[in-house]
Amino acid sequence: MSADLSIVRGKQTLGQRILGFFSRSVVNIILIVVAIFWLIPSVGLFLSSLRTVGDSSSSGWWTIFLEPTRITLENYANLLSNPTITGSFWNTIVIAVPTTILVVLIGSLAGYAFAWMEFPGRDWLLIAVIVLLAVPIQVALIPLAQMFGAIGIFGSVLGVILFHIAFGLPFAIFLMRNFFMQIPSELLEAARLDGASDLRIFFTVVLPLGLPAVASLAIFQFLWTWNDMLVALLFSNSQSQPLTVAIQSQLRQFGANIDVLSTGAFISMIIPLIVFFAFQRYFVQALLAGSQR
Amino acid sequence: MTQTVVTPAARETGRGDADRLSRRSRRRAILIALAFLAPALVILGALVVYPIVYTLVRSLFDASGSTFVGPENYIEMFRRESTFTAIRNNVIWVIVAPVACTVLGLVFAVLMDKIRWSTAFKLIIFMPMAISMLAAGVIFRMMFQESPQLGVVNAGVVAVHDIFVDEAAYPGANIRPDSGFAKISGAIVSDDAVNDGSTVDVPLIGIRADSLPDDVVNAQTAAPARAGEITGTVWLDFVRGGGGVNGVIDSSEAGLEGIRVEAVDNAGNVVASATTDAEGRYTITDLEPGEYVIALPPSNFDQGYQGVSWLGEAFITGVIILSYVWIWAGFAMIMIASGLSAIDRSLQEAARMDGANEWQVFRRITAPLLSPVIVVVFVTLIINVLKIFDLVYVIPPGVSKPAANVIAVEMWTVSFGGGNDQGLGSALALLLLLLVLPSMIINVRRFREERSR
Numbered sequence: 001m002s003a004d005l006s007i008v009r010g011k012q013t014l015g016q017r018i019l020g021f022f023s024r025s026v027v028n029i030i031l032i033v034v035a036i037f038w039l040i041p042s043v044g045l046f047l048s049s050l051r052t053v054g055d056s057s058s059s060g061w062w063t064i065f066l067e068p069t070r071i072t073l074e075n076y077a078n079l080l081s082n083p084t085i086t087g088s089f090w091n092t093i094v095i096a097v098p099t100t101i102l103v104v105l106i107g108s109l110a111g112y113a114f115a116w117m118e119f120p121g122r123d124w125l126l127i128a129v130i131v132l133l134a135v136p137i138q139v140a141l142i143p144l145a146q147m148f149g150a151i152g153i154f155g156s157v158l159g160v161i162l163f164h165i166a167f168g169l170p171f172a173i174f175l176m177r178n179f180f181m182q183i184p185s186e187l188l189e190a191a192r193l194d195g196a197s198d199l200r201i202f203f204t205v206v207l208p209l210g211l212p213a214v215a216s217l218a219i220f221q222f223l224w225t226w227n228d229m230l231v232a233l234l235f236s237n238s239q240s241q242p243l244t245v246a247i248q249s250q251l252r253q254f255g256a257n258i259d260v261l262s263t264g265a266f267i268s269m270i271i272p273l274i275v276f277f278a279f280q281r282y283f284v285q286a287l288l289a290g291s292q293r
Numbered sequence: 294m295t296q297t298v299v300t301p302a303a304r305e306t307g308r309g310d311a312d313r314l315s316r317r318s319r320r321r322a323i324l325i326a327l328a329f330l331a332p333a334l335v336i337l338g339a340l341v342v343y344p345i346v347y348t349l350v351r352s353l354f355d356a357s358g359s360t361f362v363g364p365e366n367y368i369e370m371f372r373r374e375s376t377f378t379a380i381r382n383n384v385i386w387v388i389v390a391p392v393a394c395t396v397l398g399l400v401f402a403v404l405m406d407k408i409r410w411s412t413a414f415k416l417i418i419f420m421p422m423a424i425s426m427l428a429a430g431v432i433f434r435m436m437f438q439e440s441p442q443l444g445v446v447n448a449g450v451v452a453v454h455d456i457f458v459d460e461a462a463y464p465g466a467n468i469r470p471d472s473g474f475a476k477i478s479g480a481i482v483s484d485d486a487v488n489d490g491s492t493v494d495v496p497l498i499g500i501r502a503d504s505l506p507d508d509v510v511n512a513q514t515a516a517p518a519r520a521g522e523i524t525g526t527v528w529l530d531f532v533r534g535g536g537g538v539n540g541v542i543d544s545s546e547a548g549l550e551g552i553r554v555e556a557v558d559n560a561g562n563v564v565a566s567a568t569t570d571a572e573g574r575y576t577i578t579d580l581e582p583g584e585y586v587i588a589l590p591p592s593n594f595d596q597g598y599q600g601v602s603w604l605g606e607a608f609i610t611g612v613i614i615l616s617y618v619w620i621w622a623g624f625a626m627i628m629i630a631s632g633l634s635a636i637d638r639s640l641q642e643a644a645r646m647d648g649a650n651e652w653q654v655f656r657r658i659t660a661p662l663l664s665p666v667i668v669v670v671f672v673t674l675i676i677n678v679l680k681i682f683d684l685v686y687v688i689p690p691g692v693s694k695p696a697a698n699v700i701a702v703e704m705w706t707v708s709f710g711g712g713n714d715q716g717l718g719s720a721l722a723l724l725l726l727l728l729v730l731p732s733m734i735i736n737v738r739r740f741r742e743e744r745s746r
Binding site for chain 1: 427708
C-alpha cells in the first residue's frame with residue numbers, strides 16, 4: 001500500500017503536490033475545529049465539577065483558566081459521602097451487572113438454537129425476534145407496572161432488571177445468532193461425533209469461539225443498562241433508584257445545585273467511559289453487527 | 294405423547310427401527326432446541342408480547358380502565374394541544390435529526406481518511422455514545438443557560454456579537470445628583486420642562502470604565518439650538534484621578550455615544566428623539582413650539598446584548614436535537630467508516646487515474662457503494678429518534694417543557710406524570726409502535742434479502 005502511494009506521488013507534478021498539501025491542511029484544520037467543538041461539552045462538565053457552587057453560580061467554567069488555584073475536589077468529597085449518591089451508585093451496579101450476565105446467557109442460548117438447530121417454525125420465530133428489536137419500551141410500561149405491582153416487585157431492583165432483560169433479549173439473540181453462524185460447521189460436527197451433548201458443545205465450543213461476540217454484547221448491554229433512565233424512573237423507588245434517577249431528581253433546582261448536578265453526572269459517566277475506552281473495539285463490533293433498537 | 298406415532302407400515306417393512314430412531318432423535322433435537330429457546334421465549338412472551346396485546350386492549354378503555362370507550366382515546370389524542378405539539382415535534386425530529394447525524398457522519402468518515410490522527414478523532418466524536426442521555430442532558434442544559442456569564446454558548450454569541458456590533462449600553466449609569474434630573478423607573482427625566490430652542494446637558498456618573506467603548510472621545514458642547522430644536526450633550530461627568538467641576542463639561546471628560554434622548558410633551562407622549570454622536574451631542578429637531586421634558590429611556594442603561602434565549606420556547610427543540618446529534622453523529626460516522634473500509638480502493642484509484650476529481654469519485658463510486666450502510670444508519674436513527682425521551686425530559690426548564698414535548702414524553706406525562714390516564718397513555722404507546730412499524734418491515738425485508746443471497 002505505502003509502496004503504491006509513493007509511486008503515485010512520484011507522478012504528481014509540483015502543482016498537484018502543493019494542492020494536495022493545501023487540501024490536507026484544510027481538512028486537518030476543519031477536523032481540529034470539529035474535535036474541539038465535540039470536546040467542549042464534556043470538558044465543560046468536568047471543569048464545572050471542579051468548582052465550588054459559589055463560583056459556578058457567578059461565572060462560567062471557562063474562567064477556571066484565569067484562576068486555576070480555585071480548583072477543588074470538594075464536590076466529589078461531598079457527593080461520595082452522600083448516602084443517596086453512593087446508594088444509587090451501588091444500585092446501578094446491582095442492576096447493570098446481573099442484567100448483562102443474564103442477557104448474554106439467555107441470548108446466547110437462543111442465538112445458538114437459531115444458528116445451529118433445526119426445529120419447526122424457526123424462520124418465523126427469528127423474524128418475530130427481528131420485529132421485536134424495534135418495539136418501543138413505552139408499550140410495556142403500563143402493563144408491566146401493573147404486573148410487577150401484582151407480584152410485588154414494583155419499585156424493586158428485580159423489576160428493573162427483568163424489564164431490561166426482556167428488552168435486551170431481541171438484540172442479544174439476533175447478534176449472537178449472527179456471530180455463531182460464522183463458526184465453521186466442521187468444528188461442531190467434530191464435537192458431535194465425539195458424542196458431546198448440545199449443552200456441552202455450547203459451553204466448550206460455541207461460547208469460547210464466540211467470546212468476542214460475547215464481549216461485544218456484554219459491553220453494549222452493560223452501557224445500555226447503566227445509562228438507562230426511563231425504565232428506572234418508573235420501576236425503581238428511592239431505595240432502589242440508580243444514579244441517573246437520583247441525578248434527575250436534582251434537576252428541579254437547576255442553577256442552585258450545579259455542583260451536585262455536574263459532579264453527579266460526571267460520576268455517572270466514569271464507569272461507562274472506562275468501559276468504552278478499554279473495550280471500544282467490541283462496542284463498535286456490537287453496533288456494526290446490527291443495531292436496530 | 295411421543296410413543297404413539299410410529300405407523301404399522303413402517304414396522305412391517307423392517308426399516309421401522311431405523312425410522313423410529315431417526316424420528317425419535319429428531320424429536321429429541323426439537324426438545325433440546327426448545328430447551329435452549331425456552332428462557333428467551335418465556336421472557337419475551339410474558340414481558341414484551343403480552344404487554345403489546347394488553348396495551349392494545351387497554352387503549353380502548355377509559356382512564357380508570359373500567360369502561361370501554363372504543364376509539365375515544367385515539368380521537369382525544371389528536372384533539373389535545375399537548376399531544377398535537379408532541380406529534381408536530383416528533384415530525385421535526387424525524388426530519389432533522391437522522392439527516393443531520395448521517396450527513397455529519399458521512400462527512401467525518403470521508404475526511405477522517407485524510408488525516409493521521411484519525412483514531413483520536415474517531416474516539417472524540419464517538420465518545421458521547423458511551424454516556425447516558427441524562428448526563429448529556431445536564432451538559433447541554435448547562436451550556437445553553439441564558440446568562441452569558443454562565444452558559445458557554447451565549448458567552449460565545451455575545452463575544453462575537455460585540456465584535457461586530459458596537460452597541461452603546463451603559464448599565465448602572467446614574468444622573469449626577471442636583472443637576473435638575475431624576476431617575477424614574479429606570480429612565481432619566483428632567484425635573485422641569487423646557488421650551489424648544491433650549492440646550493439641555495445631561496451629566497451622567499456611575500459608568501464603569503470597561504463599559505465605555507474603546508474609541509471614546511472627549512465630550513463637546515452642543516451647538517446652540519434653533520427654534521424647533523433642543524440640543525445638548527450627554528457625558529460622563531467624571532475625570533479619572535479627580536479634578537473637574539461637577540455639572541460642567543470639562544475638557545477631558547468622555548462623551549457618551551449612542552444614547553437615545555427623547556422629548557416628551559405635557560401629555561406624556563414622546564414626540565421626537567435623537568441619538569448622541571461620538572462627542573455626546575444630540576439634536577432633537579422638528580419640534581412644535583412648546584414645553585418639553587427631556588428623557589433618557591431605560592434602554593440606554595440595561596445590560597446590552599445578552600445573547601439568545603436558547604432554552605426558551607422558540608429554540609428549545611433545536612437545542613435538544615443538537616444534543617442528540619452530538620451523541621449520535623459518532624454512531625453514523627463509525628458505521629459509514631466501516632462501510633468505506635470495506636469498499637475496494639482500486640475502484641477509486643482507477644477513477645482518479647482516469648482523471649476524475651474527488652467529488653466525481655465520491656458521487657459516482659463511493660456514494661453508491663455506501664448506500665446500503667447509509668440505509669442501515671438511517672433506519673436505526675429513525676427508530677431511535679421516534680422514541681426519544683431522556684433528552685426531552687431532562688433539558689428544557691419548566692416553562693419551555695410544553696413547547697419541547699414529544700410523543701414518548703407525552704405518553705409518560707399522561708400515564709404517570711400527573712395525568713394518570715392510562716387509557717390515553719396506552720393509545721400514545723401504540724401510536725409509537727405504529728410509527729416504528731415501517732422500519733420494522735424494512736428490517737425484516739432486509740433480513741430476508743440477506744438470507745436469500
